[in-house]
Amino acid sequence: MKIRTRFAPSPTGYMHIGNLRTALYEYLIAKSQDGDFILRIEDTDQKRYVEGATDIIFNTLKQVGMYWDEGPDIGGNFGPYVQSERKKLYAEYAHKLVELGGAHYCFCSKNEADEQKDEEANIKFEDPCKLLSLAEAKQRVAAGEPYVIRQTINKKGTSLFKDVVYGEIEIDYDELDEGVLLKSDGFPTYNFANVVDDHLMNITHVVRGNEYISSTPKYNLIYEAFGWTPPVYVHVPPVMKDAQHKLSKRNGDASFQDLVAKGYLPEAILNYIALLGWNPGTEQEIFSLEELKQVFSMDRLGKSPAIFDITKLTWMNGCYIRALPPQDFHRLALPYYEKCFTRRLNLEFLSTVLQPRVETLADICVQADFLENLPDYDIALFQNKKMKTDELIAKQALALSLDALKDLQTWDNETLFNVLKELAQDKGLKNGQVLYPVRIALSGKETTPGGATELAVVLGKEETLNRIQKALEKLN
RNA sequence: GGUCCCAUCGUCUAAUGGUUAGGACAUCACCCUUUCACGGUGGUAAUAUGGGUUCGAGUCCCGUUGGGAUCACCA
Numbered sequence: 044m045k046i047r048t049r050f051a052p053s054p055t056g057y058m059h060i061g062n063l064r065t066a067l068y069e070y071l072i073a074k075s076q077d078g079d080f081i082l083r084i085e086d087t088d089q090k091r092y093v094e095g096a097t098d099i100i101f102n103t104l105k106q107v108g109m110y111w112d113e114g115p116d117i118g119g120n121f122g123p124y125v126q127s128e129r130k131k132l133y134a135e136y137a138h139k140l141v142e143l144g145g146a147h148y149c150f151c152s153k154n155e156a157d158e159q160k161d162e163e164a165n166i167k168f169e170d171p172c173k174l175l176s177l178a179e180a181k182q183r184v185a186a187g188e189p190y191v192i193r194q195t196i197n198k199k200g201t202s203l204f205k206d207v208v209y210g211e212i213e214i215d216y217d218e219l220d221e222g223v224l225l226k227s228d229g230f231p232t233y234n235f236a237n238v239v240d241d242h243l244m245n246i247t248h249v250v251r252g253n254e255y256i257s258s259t260p261k262y263n264l265i266y267e268a269f270g271w272t273p274p275v276y277v278h279v280p281p282v283m284k285d286a287q288h289k290l291s292k293r294n295g296d297a298s299f300q301d302l303v304a305k306g307y308l309p310e311a312i313l314n315y316i317a318l319l320g321w322n323p324g325t326e327q328e329i330f331s332l333e334e335l336k337q338v339f340s341m342d343r344l345g346k347s348p349a350i351f352d353i354t355k356l357t358w359m360n361g362c363y364i365r366a367l368p369p370q371d372f373h374r375l376a377l378p379y380y381e382k383c384f385t386r387r388l389n390l391e392f393l394s395t396v397l398q399p400r401v402e403t404l405a406d407i408c409v410q411a412d413f414l415e416n417l418p419d420y421d422i423a424l425f426q427n428k429k430m431k432t433d434e435l436i437a438k439q440a441l442a443l444s445l446d447a448l449k450d451l452q453t454w455d456n457e458t459l460f461n462v463l464k465e466l467a468q469d470k471g472l473k474n475g476q477v478l479y480p481v482r483i484a485l486s487g488k489e490t491t492p493g494g495a496t497e498l499a500v501v502l503g504k505e506e507t508l509n510r511i512q513k514a515l516e517k518l519n
Numbered sequence: 520g521g522u523c524c525c526a527u528c529g530u531c532u533a534a535u536g537g538u539u540a541g542g543a544c545a546u547c548a549c550c551c552u553u554u555c556a557c558g559g560u561g562g563u564a565a566u567a568u569g570g571g572u573u574c575g576a577g578u579c580c581c582g583u584u585g586g587g588a589u590c591a592c593c594a
Contacts, residue, residue: 053594088593191592218522226592233594257523257589322532326542352530355544400556478553494553
């Protein structure tokens with residue numbers, strides 16, 4: 044049978060990292076077996092709907108290259124793929140479930156149910172409407188009384204089901220709540236809609252957070268009442284922000300788009316989160332989506348929560364940046380250049396010195412800020428033990444450099460380096476005694492991306508001479 | 520609180536009951552070097568805890584501790 048998985052997010056805002064990872068695992072389970080990946084929008088809670096959220100979902104999946112085979116925008120044989128457009132369907136099935144004995148009409152208000160419950164004392168809601176005869180309940184429904192359809196659980200004993208990552212799980216039927224399946228507004232709850240849709244859409248594997256483990260027996264009861272076959276369950280542990288807390292947008296934790304905005308590459312983010320709870324069994328860590336499809340296997344999914352470590356993601360992002368063809372890096376860097384430079388610079392060359400040095404694209408502005416505005420540095424910067432320089436040597440070296448560069452026609456790194464190197468040799472100075480002061484003069488910073496001559500190339504002749512001149516004035 | 524689940528370096532993780540407990544990030548040292556970074560070499564660092572079972576336990580069983588989840592007309 045062809046594998047069919049679905050990613051079923053609620054359009055409630057940004058795409059969380061944990062969400063994206065779930066989508067990735069769904070995608071990989073399908074695509075590693077030549078199956079179908081379906082996108083379904085779960086918008087049954089009209090209160091939580093956020094305008095534009097579906098577009099974020101579409102765009103995120105596209106950005107990382109996870110294309111779906113069926114979905115709201117492209118259709119498919121099992122549509123519609125937006126739950127609000129399937130409203131009638133759920134009502135139909137809910138009433139059918141009542142007939143089958145798997146659910147009942149309930150006329151209690153939400154308060155009545157709440158009042159009866161006591162979580163501490165472990166008292167559950169006993170629904171009086173369960174005792175109503177079906178005929179009587181139907182009469183009240185027909186009379187226009189507001190109602191919900193609530194699941195009926197009469198089964199005793201323990202429920203057993205198998206999960207791909209957690210193995211066999213046993214839960215007592217007594218623990219299960221007779222939850223609302225169809226709300227008074229006619230919309231289904233997740234608990235009902237996901238079962239109906241997964242069945243109707245022929246979904247074979249369901250991946251979701253392990254917080255659903257305890258309600259899975261309820262879903263199985265619904266499948267059973269309808270005579271349907273439940274899917275293969277793949278419950279995954281959460282992605283954590285620290286040992287105690289889940290990563291969540293509510294806590295202001297980074298979403299996928301936040302990370303992209305901070306200069307992380309979508310491919311790197313995807314690669315990193317794939318490894319948060321899954322490993323290939325080899326020591327390879329860098330994977331394209333295509334490679335993941337080849338090697339993914341759901342039996343290597345882990346069962347403990349994983350803490351999202353931005354430091355490791357940053358390292359991995361650096362790997363991806365360095366692996367970029369130079370012209371691609373330059374293209375990605377351009378918007379950042381536009382943001383932080385107004386001055387004319389040799390940007391092509393700048394890209395070559397920046398590429399091996401930045402770990403995120405946002406690093407560009409941090410590392411190269413001095414190119415736009417020379418900081419007002421302290422001349423103590425010219426002292427450096429290792430380079431054997433001080434203000435005096437700097438003054439001499441800068442004066443000599445200025446002289447040597449003044450009439451230079453060719454302005455490339457090799458030429459500049461040779462000129463300054465020869466100058467050092469001629470005057471009996473060490474390379475560093477010339478190059479270090481020049482670099483400080485050009486940057487006003489202790490550390491810079493690239494050395495003296497590389498910065499000179501980026502700045503161009505005029506600004507280079509200008510800055511050396513300024514340094515000399517400072518030293519006088 | 521009831522129930523369910525989880526537990527290897529700081530972090531992500533590997534280890535068909537038999538390895539000096541492996542790798543990666545981070546960190547430290549050194550090398551390379553016109554600073555920094557890249558790259559290279561090496562170091563520090565883990566089986567939560569107590570009992571079993573076994574010739575042998577990170578691995579199997581029980582308890583303890585710690586953590587998470589769930590108990591919505593949210594998903």
